Amino acid sequence: YHGWEYNSEGTCTKIPQLPDDRAIPLKAKAIKYTCRAEHGFVWINFENNNPEFPSYPEFTDSSYRNVLWGPQEVNANPPRIVENFLDVGHLSFIHEGFLGVPEYPEIGEYDVHTEGNRIFSDEIAIFQPDPDGTGIAKNVYYTYEIVQPLSVRFTKRDPETNNKMTIMLIILPVTEGKSVAYGIMSVNYETGTTDQEMIDFQDMIFAQDKPIVENQKPEDLPLDLQVELSLKCDRMSIAYRKYLKILGVRLGTE
Ligand SMILES: [Fe+2]
Known part of the structure; x- marks a missing residue:
């Protein structure tokens, strides 16, 4: 919506509205979930506990x-x-x-x-x-x-x-x-x-x-x-x- 960008760790790396000399607030963080694209679907693990992946x-x-x-x-x-x-x-x-x-x-x-x-x-x-x-x-x-x-x-x-x-x-x-x-x-x-x-x-x-x-x-x-x-x-x-x-x-x- 506001063009914010995040890395794969969920850390916000860019807030275009902020002046260049202002640090990105630590609170600007996305919740990270483990996910995996497999068997034609994207599987999300909400517990982040790395369960055994279902084989097919x-x-x-x-x-x-x-x-x-x-x-x-x-x-x-x-x-x-x-x-x-x-x-x-x-x-x-x-x-x-x-x-x-x-x-x-x-x-x-x-x-x-x-x-x-x-x-x-x-x-x-x-x-x-x-x-x-x-x-x-x-x-x-x-x-x-x-x-x-x-x-x-x-x-x-x-x-x-x-x-x-x-x-x-x-x-x-x-x-x-x-x-x-x-x-x-x-x-x-x-x-x-x-x-x-x-x-x-x-x-x-x-x-x-x-x-x-x-x-x-x-x-x-x-x-x-x-x-x-x-x-x-x-x-x-x-x-x-x-x-x-x-x-x-x-x-x-x-
Ligand atoms: Fe049936």
């Missing part, structure tokens, strides 16, 4: 095509949006005809594993009417993974073709009850669709989730596992709640 190997893997998705505003707290993304049971109902069919709602046994700081599921079979755009209905296999409290991903794999699609969901908290969702979509096969068509498809899928996520009660995710009734197929969601509890995440939890 597909982004620099030349066998993948990466498409950025979002922003999508959501009237919900971040953990509810993340949990919906990790949920397997809703695919046949909320995304009927796209990511599942009501005739095959059953979810097979699967476990969630922790290896080092990775938390991920076994591959979970989902019957989809047209998983890769060829029009052939078949089982595809989803592996879910928690990357950070507000960054989670899944990889959908077709064992017949080894076609893989990974989507990482990243949630930006805005205010109480308001968030913005972003994503990275990565495919290792020719989809026959443009980037915009992939984004439009994801927008359509997300529009099916949105009213569910925005109307969940309580709005904060209960970390006490007795508060809501979970089934075996909700193991990923249970793992996410336990993970948030261990980390002591209070944002959008109760």
